[in-house]
Amino acid sequence: MMNARTAAPPVFEAGRAIVLAQETLGIEAAAVMAVRQRLGPAFAQAVERMLLLSGRVVVMGMGKSGHIGRKIAATLASTGTPALFVHPAEASHGDLGMITAADLVLAVSNSGESQELTAILPVFKRLGVPLVAMTGRADSTLARYADVFLDCAVDKEACPLNLTPTASTTVQLALGDALAVALLDARGFKAEDFARSHPGGALGRKLLTHVSDVMRSGPAVPRVGPDASFSALMREMSAKGLGATAVVNADGQVLGIFTDGDLRRLVERGQDLRTLSAADVMHPQPCTIAQDALAVEAAELMELRRITSVLVLDEHGLLCGALNSNDLMRAKVI
Secondary structure (H helix, E strand, O other): OOOOOOOOOOOOOHHHHHHHHHHHHHHHHHHHHHHHHHOOHHHHHHHHHHHOOOOOEEEEEOHHHHHHHHHHHHHHHHOOOOEEEOOHHHHOOOHHHHOOOOOEEEEEEOOOOOHHHHOOHHHHHHHOOOEEEEEOOOOOHHHHHOOEEEEOOOOOOOOOOOOOOOHHHHHHHHHHHHHHHHHHHHHOOOHHHHHHOOOOOHHHHHHHOEHHHHOEEHHHOOEEOOOOEHHHHHHHHHHHOOOEEEEEOOOOOEEEEEEHHHHHHHHHHOOOHHHOEHHHHOEEOOOEEEOOOEHHHHHHHHHHHOOOEEEEEOOOOOEEEEEEHHHHHHOOOO
């Protein structure tokens, strides 16, 4: 009898690995499509109950179903449905206190007979907590206790031994995503709402960061009057380090802008710069953006116009700030 030390090393066959991978994906895809065909009123009932909750969706599951349950809870929570995961084994040792009569339990179990889960089902009945069962067996203990039964049965697992949870967990995951999508649609959940629950991510920064959050303001904004000499204009532009300066009237209305690119073009033409004023060299009607616009809109404007800086206006149309592509990069908007 061979032990771990004397067993022959595994034999790898690239072709067989690819065939098994293709079979696995085919079996799991077929299982998901089969559940799609079986969806009916029970699914709508589950969505409605979760939508009308005053509490939270408490997701529970053991083993691989528990791992899927954690993901379902996270997806629900990030898309507008308050949810958390409670481990069934820990629930019977005190964590049941996390569940209130205002909550709903979504129990995930392929067999519907996980001992740790079935042991606490009577408690839900006593508490009056609604139970949605996601299980592959309609005759299981879990399904019989449930107020709503979501059928996630599979013909077979993708595992060649038909033992390892593979197709069954894929179906559970897909069905959980279907619940989340149906709920976020019913809630009118928008990209801005998603961003508020993901402030640390790239999407959150793009949808939550406004121009006013990243712009330069006050004395940091380069500006001169139209009568300013060319040397005064250059001193202002150099001192503020934006690569441009606004030309404004006494009320703060933007008349134009002068940039490093404008300077280069003047030098190439060989003009006597000492005799010129800001009004002579400015580019009139420059690109501007409102301070309450999203920073990503400023980035899109710069890319569209092929410019590196933009002036910012307040609600009265007066100059209140400026920003360039470096400011947006520091804020990780681009």
